[in-house]
Amino acid sequence: MAPRPAPEALHDQRPTGDIGALARSLFTDGPLLPRLMQHHRHRIAPVARCVSLVPQGSDLLDIGCGGGLFVACLVAAGRVRSALGVDASASAIATAQAAAGRLRTRVPGIEVRFEHRRVEEGLPAGGYGAVSMIDVMHHIPPQAQRGAFLEAAGRVRAGGVFLYKDMCDAPVWRAGMNRLHDLVMARQWIRYLPIEDADRWAAEAGLVREVAEEHAMLWYGHEIRMYRRAAEVAR
Numbered sequence: 001m002a003p004r005p006a007p008e009a010l011h012d013q014r015p016t017g018d019i020g021a022l023a024r025s026l027f028t029d030g031p032l033l034p035r036l037m038q039h040h041r042h043r044i045a046p047v048a049r050c051v052s053l054v055p056q057g058s059d060l061l062d063i064g065c066g067g068g069l070f071v072a073c074l075v076a077a078g079r080v081r082s083a084l085g086v087d088a089s090a091s092a093i094a095t096a097q098a099a100a101g102r103l104r105t106r107v108p109g110i111e112v113r114f115e116h117r118r119v120e121e122g123l124p125a126g127g128y129g130a131v132s133m134i135d136v137m138h139h140i141p142p143q144a145q146r147g148a149f150l151e152a153a154g155r156v157r158a159g160g161v162f163l164y165k166d167m168c169d170a171p172v173w174r175a176g177m178n179r180l181h182d183l184v185m186a187r188q189w190i191r192y193l194p195i196e197d198a199d200r201w202a203a204e205a206g207l208v209r210e211v212a213e214e215h216a217m218l219w220y221g222h223e224i225r226m227y228r229r230a231a232e233v234a235r
């Protein structure tokens, strides 16, 4: 029997293109500050690394998709065959829909949709080959975090992955810098979820941890996890 590839070998390391140029071409209107955040997000967050962790040809559910930058990167890189983004912010969804309209002129026929909804209201039915939740959990009230995590994990079908990323809660100065960022940008006092809780809840949901990474970019600290649900064994 052929040896199983190491988990790292399953993650495509191909370059993801110029994310800044893509963002500048898609996010061309609306208020300046959110627009600049999209244009420069790849400088403060490991967007390319997250893109590389989504299996080629996935059908994706992106929870807390914001203005749709992550979905756009995946479409532009040809990594997803369909994508559905959901977000609690109506203006973020409007931005994502406008960006998707521009993207469609370059990648005709792509199946990309965005929906306005909070994860606590429940997620669209069905199972997905890839579910992502990037920098969302610290915006969710602590009493709703476990439910939101399990709701997301529950949408991963057999053999699929759950890409979870959030801002680190340590060291204190990095966590504090991000807290300041969210006070200014989201006008919100955020609540970090310890990454150990995410690992525990993933195991509860029947997922296996495949990737665990920390990235520091400028004064921001990031924690990435990729969990996988075992494939069904044919009888």
Ligand SMILES: C[S@@+](CC[C@H](N)C(=O)[O-])C[C@H]1O[C@@H](n2cnc3c(N)ncnc32)[C@H](O)[C@@H]1O
Pocket: 041, 063, 064, 065, 066, 067, 069, 070, 086, 087, 088, 089, 092, 117, 118, 119, 120, 133, 134, 135, 136, 139, 140
């Ligand atoms: C820091 S942004 C990240 C956006 C996107 N995931 C990205 O990486 O570019 C956090 C997003 O989570 C959304 N969000 C916060 N609470 C949410 C909830 N309860 N349900 C769904 N989305 C939520 C916010 O509206 C915001 O767009």
